[in-house]
Amino acid sequence: MENFKLTNLFTIKGIAAPSGLLYTQNVLFIISDSSNFLYQYDISKKLLLKFPLVKEARENIEKAEKPDLESITQHGNQLIMLGSGSTQKRNTMFTLDLGTDALQTQDLSALYGKLKTVGSFTDDQLNIEGAIYAHQTMLLFQRGNSKNSRNGIFIIPNNQEDGIRFVPISLPTLDDIETTFTDAILVNDKIYFLACAENTTSTYEDGEVLGTILGVMHAPTFEIIDVQLLSEHQKFEGITIYNETENELEFLLCEDNDTENLEAEIYKLNFQK
Structure with missing residues (x-):
């Protein structure tokens, strides 16, 4: 039984391939997997600002060169x-x-190398698509969409000497293809995650989209306690909390339509607790 309502809320012109959202301080922050700008959208004023993350920042960067920003958290x-x-x-x-608008940049090559070792991933299998920071720990969500890869969650404590762990997660299938993580967010003691089924065996090349689910996990154990099919043809890549009442959560989602069109479709998801 469906306990959600999904509506197309608005379109933001000037952003291609949105891959992550974060709503805070009445502003919607958006990242794109083909851009090295951070986008800042004032919903009430319908105003879009662009914050360059590197010198000579560009949009619609070719696939081989793009920074592939897929995760945003606070x-x-x-x-x-x-x-x-x-x-x-x-x-x-x-x-x-x-x-202060102070920007810092860090090369994660060494950390990502450790993740590959801990998770037994080859260089072309690592694919981080979501991040949650809570309780002095970073959770990174591995999208297992390449051949022989696995979905799972890397648990990275602030003190990495305490040990990085990888927890494999088995996700539901759509048309006999396992869905793979595209984003996640923590709300109270639950993790709400998006997962998409895509007919591809590559972290690099896109494939036919077979749909997106919303899943709910018990945060301390990663046990999946609810799954809802959001769409049979859309690829949702970003989720953020928009509003919470006693009985309902409101999320904002973004869709990656795998085109170079400079338009970002933002959806509102009303989810009954």
Whole structure:
């Protein structure tokens, strides 16, 4: 039984291939997997601003060169944006202080190398698509969409000497193809995640989209306690909390339509608790 309502809320002109969202301080922050700008959209004013993350920032960057920013999360006043790690050019983390606009950049090649070792992944299998920072721990969501890869969650404590762990997660199938993580968010003691089925065996090449699910996990154990089919043909790649009432959660989602059109479709998802 469906306990959600999905509606197309608005279109933002000027953004191609949105891959992550974060709503905070009445502003919607958006990353794109083909751009090295951070986009800032004022919903009430319908105003879009662009924050360059590198010198000579570009949009619609060719696939071989793109930074592939797929994850955005918040820790205190810091926005954290991560590349997917699926190629050597996709190993960068950007951290933006929302109070001072101070930007920091970090090369995650060494960390991502450790993740491959811990998870027994080859270089072309690592594909980080979501991030959650909570309780002095970073959770990174591995999208297992390449051949022989696996979905799962990397658990990275602040003190990495305590040990990085990888927890494989088995996700539902659509048309006999396992869905794979595309984003996740923590709300109270539950993780709400998006997972898409795509007919491809590559972290690099896109395939036919077979649909997207919304799943709910018990955060302490990663046990999946609910799954809803959101669409049979759309690929949702970003989720953020928009509003919460006693009985309902409102999320914002973004869709990656795998085109170069400079338009980002933003959806509202009303989910009954």
